Amino acid sequence: MGKIRLDKYLADAGCGTRSEVKLSIRKGKVTVNGENCRSPEQKVDPEADEIEVDGIALSWKKHEYLMLHKPAGCVTATRDNHDQTVMDLIGGTKRKELFPVGRLDKDTEGLLLITDDGELAHRLLAPNNHVDKTYFVRVSGVISEKGAEMLTQGMDIGEKSRTLPAKLEILRQGECSEALLTIREGKFHQVKRMFHGIGNEVLYLKRLSMGSLTLDEGLEPGKYRELTEEELRSLREEVHLNE
Numbered sequence: 001m002g003k004i005r006l007d008k009y010l011a012d013a014g015c016g017t018r019s020e021v022k023l024s025i026r027k028g029k030v031t032v033n034g035e036n037c038r039s040p041e042q043k044v045d046p047e048a049d050e051i052e053v054d055g056i057a058l059s060w061k062k063h064e065y066l067m068l069h070k071p072a073g074c075v076t077a078t079r080d081n082h083d084q085t086v087m088d089l090i091g092g093t094k095r096k097e098l099f100p101v102g103r104l105d106k107d108t109e110g111l112l113l114i115t116d117d118g119e120l121a122h123r124l125l126a127p128n129n130h131v132d133k134t135y136f137v138r139v140s141g142v143i144s145e146k147g148a149e150m151l152t153q154g155m156d157i158g159e160k161s162r163t164l165p166a167k168l169e170i171l172r173q174g175e176c177s178e179a180l181l182t183i184r185e186g187k188f189h190q191v192k193r194m195f196h197g198i199g200n201e202v203l204y205l206k207r208l209s210m211g212s213l214t215l216d217e218g219l220e221p222g223k224y225r226e227l228t229e230e231e232l233r234s235l236r237e238e239v240h241l242n243e
């Protein structure tokens, strides 16, 4: 994990907002390895340093949240005998409990949340929570008007129930067409099956967002970073975990 700023550590640990914890530090309420520390920018090692606020020791923050730009070619699993997994891309962490939230196909790229927070994962994936997922999709052929209507109104893809109405924004029509599709469920191969159902085959698929969490385009495929406090706060709020 490495060293992080003291104020970030305290904010992540739930001791208050970044400005509240800065104030506590400046007021001398925080000690690092028994020494009073008044600089919020001091670097601490959360796994090695003993940090106390008002004389109360903090345990290391409960969970880890990583945004991965999944590349094509690896499978969304924690272990696989044949293929590289998304977890093989996560290096340097001592945590063994991390797992991907939801699943992207081997050839799908884009946003994947990796965490050890089972409660958040469960809520994001719960079928009744209807968290929006937006995909950039390139398909064969022109997306017909009738096809577009089926995608947006809900359609039969061979499941017990029809898909929920999706949002479609067509970006380009031609020999191959491009669009943004936002769905609120996560049925197996859902986007591919929806387009197949209207006569267009998916040639390329990339997830751009899940709820309020948007893929950081600065992240190269295969790279990851921690969620910011704001990203985590919005995501938790969305699934009613902040109340």
Ligand code: URA
Pocket: 103, 104, 105, 106, 108, 188, 189, 190, 191, 192, 193, 205
């Ligand atoms: N829909 C699909 O068809 N594949 C994915 O990977 C994600 C959504």
